[in-house]
Amino acid sequence: MPESPIRKLFPLAEAAKARGVKVYHLNIGQPDLPTPQVGLDALKQVDRTVLEYSPSDGYRSLREKLVEYYAQYQIRLTADDIIVTTGGSEAVLFAFMSCLNPGDEIIVPEPAYANYMAFAVSAGAVIRPITASIEDGFALPSVEKFEELINDRTRGILICNPNNPTGYLYTRREMMQIRDLVKRYDLFLFSDEVYREFIYTGSPYISACHLEGIEQNVVLIDSVSKRYSECGIRIGALITKNRALHDAVMKFCQARLSPPLVGQIVAEASIDAPREYHTEVYDEYIARRKCLIDGLNRLPGVYSPIPMGAFYTVARLPIDDSDRFCAWCLGEFDYEGETVMLAPASGFYSDPTCGRNEVRIAYVLCQQDLQRAIRVLGEALKRYRREVMGEE
Amino acid sequence: MPESPIRKLFPLAEAAKARGVKVYHLNIGQPDLPTPQVGLDALKQVDRTVLEYSPSDGYRSLREKLVEYYAQYQIRLTADDIIVTTGGSEAVLFAFMSCLNPGDEIIVPEPAYANYMAFAVSAGAVIRPITASIEDGFALPSVEKFEELINDRTRGILICNPNNPTGYLYTRREMMQIRDLVKRYDLFLFSDEVYREFIYTGSPYISACHLEGIEQNVVLIDSVSKRYSECGIRIGALITKNRALHDAVMKFCQARLSPPLVGQIVAEASIDAPREYHTEVYDEYIARRKCLIDGLNRLPGVYSPIPMGAFYTVARLPIDDSDRFCAWCLGEFDYEGETVMLAPASGFYSDPTCGRNEVRIAYVLCQQDLQRAIRVLGEALKRYRREVMGEE
Known part of the structure; x- marks a missing residue:
């Protein structure tokens, strides 16, 4: 590590x-x-006598509320596409554990969030970096650069959009290039989109979930940490329409029993934060x-x-x-x-x-x-x- | 999996x-x-405006309170020996990830908690079972049975005491046998003791932490889930006096950022539950x-x-x-x-x-x-x- x-x-x-x-x-x-007041108030209103396990994939009421949330961004999901995780971190870890065998490779444009590397190490996988440069404003490197790295151990591409650490937002054209690569080589597309609330230009937010023809390949990584200033409650989500992958991820979820109960209550309430x-x-x-x-x-x-x-x-x-x-x-x-x-x-x-x-x-x-x-x-x-x- | x-x-x-x-x-x-009322009340008294990250090893105030808790059981610790984890599950996972390389083996008396196997798979490690039998009341199998399995890939022994699923409590003599094995072969001793509150006979509770001469080998796995009926808050602990191991575990803790904030507040309050x-x-x-x-x-x-x-x-x-x-x-x-x-x-x-x-x-x-x-x-x-x- x-x-x-x-x-x-x-x-x-x-x-x-x-x-x-x-x-x-x-x-x-x-x-x-x-943190939104509705989230803080939810803590004071917990009227349970037992702080018990929640379902391994999280409360259905939270997942249904998240379906409404994503619909605002034209991301069409059902509650069964969503697995509630212990922060976005666990979503990344479980995605890697479920999709990658030891020695498998994923391509990641860098600079990139440092902990991806730690989760890849945990899964025994290898990150193959592609360097984006400050001179280009950290735009997506060319398709050729990706193709140079693709080999028979390549299983996926990981992006963070909007990006931590650069603040870069991938354009529609760049997202289509990623889509084509994913489709051509049948890769997973791990897309960490926890900063979607924080886009400051008129440019559109193109989610990996908006890309047509790769619905079975996309793994969306999400978290309420940044959007509601709730980093401490440790509530994230792993979203996939791929049932085989969903079931594989659920085995890891079941082993760790459940995501945090109280955090789910706070997150669910926070989705109703006023405009x-x-x-x-x-x-x-x-x-x-x-x-x-x-x-x-x-x-x-x-x-x-x-x-x-x-x-x-x-x-x-x-x-x-x-x-x-x-x-x-x-x-x-x-x-x-x-x-x-x-x-x-x-x-x-x-x-x-x-x-x-x-x-x-x-x-x-x-x-x-x-x-x-x-x-x-x-x-x-x-x-x-x-x-x-x-x-x- | x-x-x-x-x-x-x-x-x-x-x-x-x-x-x-x-x-x-x-x-x-x-x-x-x-759940103890003091724990439930703590939720209503959270007066923060930001539900922020906690330290990766958990709040010091909780770890100091846990030091007092363990002292009641003659387990002598400092706050720096304790890492707060997201449930006992994460403590097992991080212990395996930190101590075991792919292909390494640990010996586990069975029947055993099924999820140990899942965490071993996650770490690429192999569980070598030793079968305890219902005819013997699930007592510890003989030292010879352990020694038959020990080879150059063996890195540790895992016990759960009192035991899930059998309810068995290891005797002082059995714990000394485990101690001698651990010392002789320089193994890790992973000891899951989350049920220590629930011992119904006059027999003494012998913690792995009570065993002399293997202080650097013991990894105590703990959780507040069972003792305070707080399974949902996902607060556990990994305890070790081995600094190199502590530092290795901390890398995994830092990658996942922090354990749940609100759960720590509830757990800390619950330690004061009345007799x-x-x-x-x-x-x-x-x-x-x-x-x-x-x-x-x-x-x-x-x-x-x-x-x-x-x-x-x-x-x-x-x-x-x-x-x-x-x-x-x-x-x-x-x-x-x-x-x-x-x-x-x-x-x-x-x-x-x-x-x-x-x-x-x-x-x-x-x-x-x-x-x-x-x-x-x-x-x-x-x-x-x-x-x-x-x-x-």
């Missing part, structure tokens, strides 16, 4: 705080925005995105594409080594008693030579803090380049 | 209910007794155990040892095939509009020839229902032997 490069920074962050330094956390995917909840959250992210991206691109030598969705961006910094820089920010730097914690992009690439001068920045702080954090980052870059890199 | 023999019975049970037949569920490990809660639950199980075992042993041809702990027994029935009998009870039998659902013991043995005439019976029904269920079982046995087995 690989260790996350960001986890290695935690002791440094703790030490900085112990020295009295304020740390702006630009490294995490934990929204600071509130204003989503509007407020959305407007706030729009404002933060502008604040962050404008601020970053004004710093000398820094470049960030404009993310179309999610609440992250991958930015290029004028540095030699982002692992070293991120550690230095925490361990050896402060500006007026403050510093920043960033996620080195090395954690999002399989190839250790990729992303050496990139970092992932999450905009899960209020605008005032974001502005201040960008100021601190600018000072850190100046000082790092002078003191560590020896620039004039 | 194997499919549980008991899961195959579910559609038959549903169909029986749809025909209006009342089904006594003697097949499940879901206690009917209430009367435990006394009432305990007295109820004592009474049910007597009711069930007396009743079973009065049925012609039926034999059940007296379980010393947990809330199950494995009974021998005068039948040819328990899978067939259990399916027949649901599909083709009723007595005055009622029938019973039992767990065929075939699900608890690797060898399909073992346990053909055994069933697991859980005493998670009130005494009145248990008495009635035994009456119905007696009628089922009479009719099955006459109509299906062709006995006079």
Whole structure:
């Protein structure tokens, strides 16, 4: 199992705080925005006397409510297509365990969410990366690049759309290219779409479930964590119209007995959050995105594409080594008693030579803090380049 | 992945209910007794605005409270020895994933909890069973039987104590034999002790954590599910004093981000359940155990040892095939509009020839229902032997 490069920074962050330094956390995917009140209220209304097992695939009432939710996005499902999981993480793990044998390969455009790699290792499978580049705004690499990697061990393609860590949103044309590949080579398409609420451009959201002719190949990975700011309740979903795969996944579900009961109650209630909840959250992210991206691109030598969705961006910094820089920010730097914690992009690439001068920045702080954090980052870059890199 | 023999019975049970037949569920490990009020109240007192991720190893406050809990059983731990997991199930999975490579073997006395097998398959490991027999009351098989199976792929021994499905409690002498084996061959000892509250004889509870000289080898699997009737909150624990193992398990924990937040709040509160809660639950199980075992042993041809702990027994029935009998009870039998659902013991043995005439019976029904269920079982046995087995 690989260790996350960001986890290695935690002791440094703790030490900085112990020295009295304020740390702006630009490294995490934990929204600071509130959980919907209807979700919080649901906790207070639990009137059971036994907190018992739920069905292994989750309560039917939740799955039926999710059917309505997906219908808003023109994703047509029945409750039997949905398996409730313990977070999106378990959905990825069970998808891999059910679809992949040891040695099987999946193709993943990188940079990519680091834990996919951990789940692939758990399943004994191999991730074959295709590198998307910051120069192209992290667009989908060409079909030829995929085809170069396809061999008789290739079982699937994994995408995250909108993307963590880049914020990229695949276009209709790109999604059709993926569809054609999946169909031509009869692959699984694992599509992690947990950020669909967070799309900031006029571009349409094309779900893997919208693609015609590959209905049996698509495995949708989902979670309520981000859309309702409910990361802690651990409720996700694995969605497939492939009955054989559904039944295989259910064996893993039955072995772990059931997803969390209370989380399901909260998630089900949260689907009824009023429109204003989503509007407020959305407007706030729009404002933060502008604040962050404008601020970053004004710093000398820094470049960030404009993310179309999610609440992250991958930015290029004028540095030699982002692992070293991120550690230095925490361990050896402060500006007026403050510093920043960033996620080195090395954690999002399989190839250790990729992303050496990139970092992932999450905009899960209020605008005032974001502005201040960008100021601190600018000072850190100046000082790092002078003191560590020896620039004039 | 194997499919549980008991899961195959579910559609038959549903169909029986749809025909209006009342089904006594003697097949499940879901206690009917209430969750402690302090646990239920904790839900109503959650005053957070964001249901955020918890630490990957669980809240320190819960782990510190668990340290006090274990101290009552003379298990001396620090909070850093405890990793909070998503149910005991995840603790077993992560223990196997962290300790075992594909092809590695663990020795498991059978009959055993069926899902261990599923988690071993997930880790690519192999379970080597040793059969305990009903004639010996399911006592630990001899040391020689273990030694016959030990080879250079053997990495551990797994026990469940008190035992699901047999209710057996390992004696001090048996635990010392296990200790000596573990020490001699430098094995891991995976010890699932989730039923420690439910020990009904004067015999002492010997935890794997009490065994001297193998502190680095022991992996304790635990869960609050049974002791507080909180199966649904999915809070368990993996406990080890082996730092290298702890760190390996943490990589899996970090990949799945965090255990359920709300469950941790409920579990932490439940540790403060008043003594009367435990006394009432305990007295109820004592009474049910007597009711069930007396009743079973009065049925012609039926034999059940007296379980010393947990809330199950494995009974021998005068039948040819328990899978067939259990399916027949649901599909083709009723007595005055009622029938019973039992767990065929075939699900608890690797060898399909073992346990053909055994069933697991859980005493998670009130005494009145248990008495009635035994009456119905007696009628089922009479009719099955006459109509299906062709006995006079």
